[in-house]
Structures are given as structure tokens and as C-alpha cells.
Amino acid sequence: MDEKxxxxxxxxxxSMIQREFDALLQDYAATRHxxxxxxxxxxxxxxxxxxxxxxxxxxxxxxxxxxxxxRIVVKEIGLGSTSxxxxxxxxxxxxxxxxxxxxxxxxGPKIAQIVSGLTKISGGIFGExxxxxxxxxxxxxxxxxxDVRVILIKMADRxxxxxxxxxxxxxxxxxxxxxxxxxxxxxxxxxxFFLIKTELxxxxxxxxxxxxxxKIQEQVDAVTPRLxxxxxxxxxxxxxxxxxxxxxxxxxxxxKSPYSIFRKMQNKHIPFDEVYDLLxxxxxxxxxxxxxxxxxxxxxxxxxxxxxxxxxxxxxxxLSTPKPNGYEALHVTLMNHEGNWVEVQIxxxxxxxxxxxxxxxxxxxxxxxxxxxxxxxWFKSLKDMLDTADYANAVEFMDTFRLNLYASExxxxxxxxDIKKMPVKSTALDFAFALHSDIGLHCIGAKVDHKLVxxxxxxxxGDQVEILTSKTQRPQPDWIDIVTMPRAKAHLRxxxxxxxRIVQEKGKKAVEDELAKLNxxxxxxxxxxxxxxxxxxxxxxxxNAVGRGLVDLSDITTVxxxxxxxxxxxxxxxxxxGKKNESVETDPKKKKKVVLTDTNVGQGYTLAECCHPIxxxxxxxxxxxxxxxxxxxxxxxxALKLKSNYGNRIVTAEWATHNVKxxxxxxxxxxxxxxxxxxxxxxxVSEDYAINIKSVHLEAKDGIFTAQFGxxxxxxxxxNVLCANLRKVPFVxxxxxxx
Ligand code: MN
Numbered sequence: 001m002d003e004k005x006x007x008x009x010x011x012x013x014x015s016m017i018q019r020e021f022d023a024l025l026q027d028y029a030a031t032r033h034x035x036x037x038x039x040x041x042x043x044x045x046x047x048x049x050x051x052x053x054x055x056x057x058x059x060x061x062x063x064x065x066x067x068x069x070x071r072i073v074v075k076e077i078g079l080g081s082t083s084x085x086x087x088x089x090x091x092x093x094x095x096x097x098x099x100x101x102x103x104x105x106x107x108g109p110k111i112a113q114i115v116s117g118l119t120k121i122s123g124g125i126f127g128e129x130x131x132x133x134x135x136x137x138x139x140x141x142x143x144x145x146x147d148v149r150v151i152l153i154k155m156a157d158r159x160x161x162x163x164x165x166x167x168x169x170x171x172x173x174x175x176x177x178x179x180x181x182x183x184x185x186x187x188x189x190x191x192x193f194f195l196i197k198t199e200l201x202x203x204x205x206x207x208x209x210x211x212x213x214x215k216i217q218e219q220v221d222a223v224t225p226r227l228x229x230x231x232x233x234x235x236x237x238x239x240x241x242x243x244x245x246x247x248x249x250x251x252x253x254x255x256k257s258p259y260s261i262f263r264k265m266q267n268k269h270i271p272f273d274e275v276y277d278l279l280x281x282x283x284x285x286x287x288x289x290x291x292x293x294x295x296x297x298x299x300x301x302x303x304x305x306x307x308x309x310x311x312x313x314x315x316x317x318x319l320s321t322p323k324p325n326g327y328e329a330l331h332v333t334l335m336n337h338e339g340n341w342v343e344v345q346i347x348x349x350x351x352x353x354x355x356x357x358x359x360x361x362x363x364x365x366x367x368x369x370x371x372x373x374x375x376x377x378w379f380k381s382l383k384d385m386l387d388t389a390d391y392a393n394a395v396e397f398m399d400t401f402r403l404n405l406y407a408s409e410x411x412x413x414x415x416x417x418d419i420k421k422m423p424v425k426s427t428a429l430d431f432a433f434a435l436h437s438d439i440g441l442h443c444i445g446a447k448v449d450h451k452l453v454x455x456x457x458x459x460x461x462g463d464q465v466e467i468l469t470s471k472t473q474r475p476q477p478d479w480i481d482i483v484t485m486p487r488a489k490a491h492l493r494x495x496x497x498x499x500x501r502i503v504q505e506k507g508k509k510a511v512e513d514e515l516a517k518l519n520x521x522x523x524x525x526x527x528x529x530x531x532x533x534x535x536x537x538x539x540x541x542x543x544n545a546v547g548r549g550l551v552d553l554s555d556i557t558t559v560x561x562x563x564x565x566x567x568x569x570x571x572x573x574x575x576x577x578g579k580k581n582e583s584v585e586t587d588p589k590k591k592k593k594v595v596l597t598d599t600n601v602g603q604g605y606t607l608a609e610c611c612h613p614i615x616x617x618x619x620x621x622x623x624x625x626x627x628x629x630x631x632x633x634x635x636x637x638x639a640l641k642l643k644s645n646y647g648n649r650i651v652t653a654e655w656a657t658h659n660v661k662x663x664x665x666x667x668x669x670x671x672x673x674x675x676x677x678x679x680x681x682x683x684x685v686s687e688d689y690a691i692n693i694k695s696v697h698l699e700a701k702d703g704i705f706t707a708q709f710g711x712x713x714x715x716x717x718x719x720n721v722l723c724a725n726l727r728k729v730p731f732v733x734x735x736x737x738x739x
Contacts, residue, residue, distance in 0.1 A: 013061055016061075016064070017048065017061060017063055017067070020064060020067045020068070020071075021044055021067060023071065024040075024044075024067060024070050024071050024084070025037060025040070027071055027074045027075040028040065028074050028081075028084065031074060031078065031080070033080040034081075037081075039085055040084050040085055040088070042106070042107070043084070043085035043088040043089055043107060043111075044067075044088050046088075046092070046106060046107075047063060047066050047088045047091075047092055050092045050096045051063050051066070051091070051095070051096065054095070056164070056167070057167045057168060058164060062091075062095075065091070065160060066087060066088045066089070066091060067088070069087045069088075069153065069156045069157050069160050070084045070087035070088050072156035072160060073087045073152070073153055073156045076159075076193075076195070076196060077152050077155070077193065077196075077357070078357055079152060079153075082110055082111060082114070082149070083114070083149050083152065083153055085107055085111050086111050086114040086118070086149065087153050087156060089103060089111065089115050090115060090118045090157060092115065093116070094118075094119050100112050100115060100116045103116075114149055114153065117150035117462070118153060118154060118157070120413050120462070120464065155184055155187060155188055155193070158180060158184045158200070159184075159199065159200060162176070162177075162180055162199075162200055162204070163203065165177070165203065174207065174208060177203070177204040177207040177208045178204070178208065180200050180203070180204045181200075181201065181205075184200050185197050185200040188200055192327065192354065192355075192357075193357065194355055194356060195356050195357070198259075198260075201257070201259045201260075202257045202258060202259045205258060205259040205262060209262075212262065213258050216261050216272065217258050219272045220255060220258065220261070220278070223278065227279050230279070230336060230337070230338055231253050231281065233336070234281065234308075234336045234337065234342060235251050237307050238251065238283070238303065238304060238307065239251065241303040241306075241307070242283075242300065245299065247285060247286075247296070247300070248285070248286035248288075249283055249284060249285045249286060249300075250284045251281065251283050251284075253279055253280065254279075254280055254282070255278055255279060256275070256277065256279070261278065264277075276341050277333075277342070277343050279342060280342075280343045280345060281342060281343070281344045281345070282344075282345045282347065282352070283300060283344060283345070283346050283347070284347055284348070284352045285297065285300065285347070285348045285349070286348070286349055293348040293350070293351075294319045294320075296348065297319055297329075297346045297347070297348065298319075298330070300330075301332055301346060304332060304344060304346075305332065305334070307334075308334035308336065309334065310334055311332075311334070311335070314331070314332070314333035314341075314343070315330075315331065315333070316329075316330070316331035316332075317330060318331070327351075327354060327355055328347070328351040328354060328355075329345050329346060329347045329351055329355060330345070330346040331343060331344070331346075332344050332346070410424055410426065410459055410460060410461040411461050411462070412426075412431060412459050412462070412463045413462070413465070414435070414464075414465070414466075415464065415465075415466045420434055420435075422434060422459060422485075423484065425458055426458070426459050427455060427457060427458055427459065427482055427483065427484060428443075428445075428446035428448070428453055428455050428457040428465060428467070429446075429455040429488070430483050430488055431446070431459060431467065432455075432467040432469075433483060433485065433491060434485065435467060439467055439469055440475075440483075440488060440491065440492075441473070441474075441475050441491075441495065442469040442471060442473045443455065443467055443468070443469055444468050444470045444473045445468040446465055446466065446467050446468060447465070448463045448466075449463060449464050450464075450466075455479075455482055456482050475496070479492055480493070480496075500544060503543075503544055504540055504543040504544045504547055506543075506546075506547040507543030507544055507545065507546030507551075508522070508543040510546050510553060511530070511542070511543065511553065511556075514556045515556070515560070518733075519730045519731060519732075520672050520731060520733070521672060521731065523674075523703055524703045525672055525703020526672065526703070527542075528703070529559055529560060530542060530556070530559060533559040534551060560733065605621060605630070605631050605653070606629065606630050606631065607630075607663070608631055608633075608636065608638065608639070610632065610636055610638045611632050611635075611636035611638070611639070612633075612663070613631050613632060613633045614663035614664070614714075614715060614716055614719065615655045615663060615714060615715040615716065616655060616715040617633050617634075617655075617716050618633065618634040618635075619631050619632060619633055619654070619655070620634055620650055620652060620653055621650065621651035621652065621653040622639070622642045622649055622650060623649045623650075623651055624649070629651060655715075663713060663714065663715075664694055664710055664711070665711055665712075665713050665719050665737060666708060666709070666710055666738045667708070667711060667719070667722070667723060667726075667736065667737050668706060668707065668708050668734075668735075668737075668738045669681060669706070669707045669709065670704060670705060670706045670707070670732075670733050670734050671705060671729075671731045671733040671734070672703065672704065672705070672733065673703045673704060673705040673731075674730070674731045677705070677729065677730065677732065678698065678707065680729045680730070681707065681709075681729055681732065682696075684722075684725055684726055685709060685711060685722065685726070691711050691712060691713060691722060693709055693710065693711055693712075694710035694711065695709070695710035696709055696710075719737060723735040723737065
């Protein structure tokens, strides 16, 4: 606590506060702003009572701080009543129980909006995450030209905090200094507030590196007398010439700030003694009304270069093309009598105003228009400058203002005032995911600046966004199109994939169960058949459809066992079995009726090759011209033909007995080509039923096998039993007699 505040009485404090307020009003009166003191008085009274009883760390009443900020705002930045009121009220919402609504009620929406903006920044920049928010903050202020007064008042706030930083504990000093160095000084430079920028840099330097600062300051103090002496020698001849031109002017000098000297020593790796331009000379011209101010500058330049040797590489012409921030001047570096280089800056009074007060200078020369329209035109002039600037300047300009003009990011606030950086076009749903994926997944809505908005709401810089969630909410399919941030999209996809997998597993299980009823496995063969039949692209799509209950599996049996390509089987039959049958036995009988017994088989009759009748089959006989009876099955097409054409040669035939002799029968089995299935079939045929296998042909394709067996059986009944048992073999689908 500063000692000067220790022994103040309440009355002393009151008069100190009043003096500061009067000074503020005087500063305001000195501007060309339309005087609106009534609202400023009200703002002061309100802030004073709101902060009543609160002290700053230094011990002074808190209201002294807003008052000081307001004075900077009017005097050093040049803003008007709206900004002064906002400055007076800038800590009310942050530090007292009053709300933005309270401010709006008393001072209207504009001031409330600025105070709200200041409060928002405050939460982010001084909050727990201050350092990681620094870059965000820097960009935030550059992306909010419409809130430029928020930025300017914040800058004033920071300047006053830096000026009074001595009463803060060292750790806090470092933190605030770092922030100032990183954010506020560059900002002040970019806005053209060079005096503020220099002061901020110096104060930061002083608190960040106190001993280095002190040493340089000491060295500066040591050489200052010599510098002043040299300065006087240097400007003498200049004055003579300018006087002879009848120019009105002032010549001043400034000694480089300790921070600038430090930077130069660092950048050029030189000791203090070699920093040649400790001194900069300024010639500020009052141009004659009837003459071009730039011409005056050039005339002065000629005078200087006629007196002193000019450094060929150090002339800077910011007359023709001002700096992006509006700086206009002509710089020339000359050699003085001691052989040292001295930088001389030639400016008019107007140019000097701009150099020192940047933005403020632009509206200082304007009256009658509102503060805001002046700000607007200032921004417009910056943009116009971009159009006319040369390339190098355009690049510099872009560096400064590209985030304004071509912003790719926006900055939004959480209800607690944390800043979140979001890509342009981010939606409320994106923001929910940016906070936490769980918040995103359970998001049901959002409020922007306390108003309900849909999830599709496109966020704007400065929006304060509150996300509403519900435990029962589930991500919806259309969310994929609502979110724009890749990470949110990826997250939703992952969730949908997981859900899809669960549904799919359910579907797969259902298909598996259905197939299991048919003794069929789930494999390439069966799945291929399924997706071909149901017209799905992949089996997983099919599973998913089943899982969602979109597919009826009741006809899966048909699907699995329909013969896809019957001609193929026919072909196989011809290839393999179209040959002569070796097992024909004959016993020709010239009777109308042939009795086929196991003893007479092969004696007088022949079993037709076309239909391989076996005992038990309904048959008929054809008595050929050689006296041999050919026995056909009754349904055999050849037999039908013979019957119609050679009816007189047809003999009835019947099986007398069929238990001894074996007859050849052809069966076709198809099923799933699983390991071991064929072995199982062979086992059933040859071992369980002791039936001889004459021939086997097997073809497997797409996981489905088709086997033709030539087997010796005693009767049709035997064959039926065999077929029935073969059908029980796992993975066997159908067993049919094919001849
Ligand atoms: Mn403050």
C-alpha cells in the first residue's frame, strides 16, 4: 500500500476523487466533442457508488482507476462521451453485483454493449487460462472492428494498470507485463498509438527485466548531457535555414526509450556505446495555408541534405505512401559534427498528431459527426489505403488487418467468459462439440446472448453461447451435415459407426440363427447368395437392414436352396454319365409281361441307360427287334415316346423282388462346401448303409458344392432312405435322384 493513501481522511479522499473527476471534465472540454457532461456525471456517480468502499491494491479508492482510464480515453486516445462513460463503468459488471441490464437501463444499449464487451474480454484475459488465451485475445480484438471502442478502452485500462503496476506482487507484475508486451503494445502500434505503444513496451520491460532496464536507464542518463550538447550544435544551422524560408516550425528531440535501445542491442548484437541513434530529431512544420504540406517537407529535406551528409540507405518517404496505420513523415539520417548518424523526422503538425495519437488524430480534426461514424470512416480509410498502397505496404497492411478483412476464425464466449476460437461458419452444434464431445452428443439446443437458437445457428465473433444438453438426447443422423468442424464430424461418424456395428451385429445374429435352422453356416457362399437375392451391395448393409427390422428373413430357405444355374448340372450329368452303363444285365423274354426278379436281371431284359430304373420304380418294358426287353421307368421321356410310337412292342414289367441285386442309381447332392462335408456324405453312403459307390463327381463353386454319386442300391426304398439320411448331413441342402 502506498504511504500517500495511509493517512487520508474520508473527506480527503472525497476531494481527491472530485479533483480527478474535474480533471476528466477539463480534458473532455478541451476536445472538439459535442459536450455531453450530464451523462458523464451520472456514469461517474453510478460507478463511484458501485465501487464504494473498495480499494485498489495501492490503497486508493477503486473509483480512481476508472477515472484514470476515462482520462486516458479522452486525452490520450481522443474518444468522446460514450467511451468516457463506458470507461467509468468498465469494471462495474465485472466487480460488483450490477449487471449489463442494469447498465442498459440507466445508460442505454450502446454503453451497455461496450461495457459487456469489456467484461467479456476481462473474463478471458484475466481468467485462469490467461496465457493460453493470449493469442485468441489478440485475434479477437483484431476481428472485432465494430467493437473498436471496446479495444481502445481496454487499451486505456491496460495502460493505467501498467502505470500502477508497482503495487502488484512480483508474480502478477510478470504476468501482466508479459501480456502487455505480447498483446497490448503491438495492438497500440497497429492502431497508430505510438506514444502509448512506447510507454507500454517500456513499462513491460521495466517489470520483466528490472535490472537490465535500470542499467540502460543509467547509461542513457550518463550520456544525455553530451547528447543534448550535440543536439544543439546540430540544429543550429537547420534553424537558420528554416528561418530564412520563413517557416513556422518546432524542433524537438527524443531519446530512444530503454526498451528500444535494448531491442537494438539485442538485434544487432552491439553494446550500448554503439547504438548510434539514441537521439532522434523531429522537425514539426506548421505549413503555410496556401502551400502543400508535403512540399514544405521536401523543401526542409533539401535544406538538411545541403547541410549534412545523408545516409544513402536510410531515407524513408512516408509522405507519398503513408504507413498502413496512417503514419506520414519523411525520415532522413544525417551525419552530425561528431561523425555520428542522427535520424531526423520531418512532419507537419497534422502528421505529428497522427504519429503520436494515431486514430485519435483522425477525428480530432472533425467536428459535428458522431464518434462512431468517425470510427467507421477511420476503418474505411484503412481499407482504402489497402487499395492504393504499394506492394510492400499492402503486405504490411495485410499483416496488420488481414484478420479483420479476411477472417477465417471467429471468437465466441462461454457463459463464464472463456474465449473459444472457432472456424468461420461454425454452428452452435460445433461449439457444443468444441466444449466437449459429450456435450456435443447430448446437445438439444443453444442460447446465443440468452436467446434460444437452433443447432444450425451460425456463430458470429463475440457471441456468448450457452449449450443446452439432455441426458436422453442421442446424436441424430443429420448432425453430420450441421457440424462443420472436422473433429466434430469425425466424432459423430465414430458414434454412428459404433451404433451401426451394434445394429449390424444384431442383424448378423438373426441371419446366423435362420441359417442354423437350415444347418447352414454363415460364409462367403451363403452371404453371396443372400446379398444377390436381397439386392444389397454388401452383407454388412444387409445385416444392418435386418438389425433395423427392414428385412423379412422368412424366405431365406428358398434363397439358399434355389438352383442358381440348372443348366450347369445338366451339363455335368452328360459329361459324366452319358456313357454306356456297364451294369446292364439282360434276360430277354418274349412275353407281354416281363417279370423282373433279382434272379432274372440281365437275363432277357436290359435296364434302360436313360433312366436307370431300379427295383421298386414303376417301369415298363420295350421289346426291341433283337428280342431284348428294355426296361424304362414309366415317367421316362424315352418310354413315353416308345409307348406312343411302338405301342405293340410295349410290355408291362414289374419287380418281383428287389432285395438281392444292387442297381445303379444316380443322386445329386448339393449343399455348402464346408470342410468335412463330403467325407461325411461318403461315410453315410458307404459305411452306414454299406452301399457301393460307382462314381463320384464333385463340383464346387462360390462355396456351394454339387456332387453326383452313382450308387448301387437294392431298391427305390433303399434309395429314398439313403437320400433322407444324406439330407440330415450338416451343410447338405438337397439330395435328389437324377436319373
Ligand atoms: Mn479496469
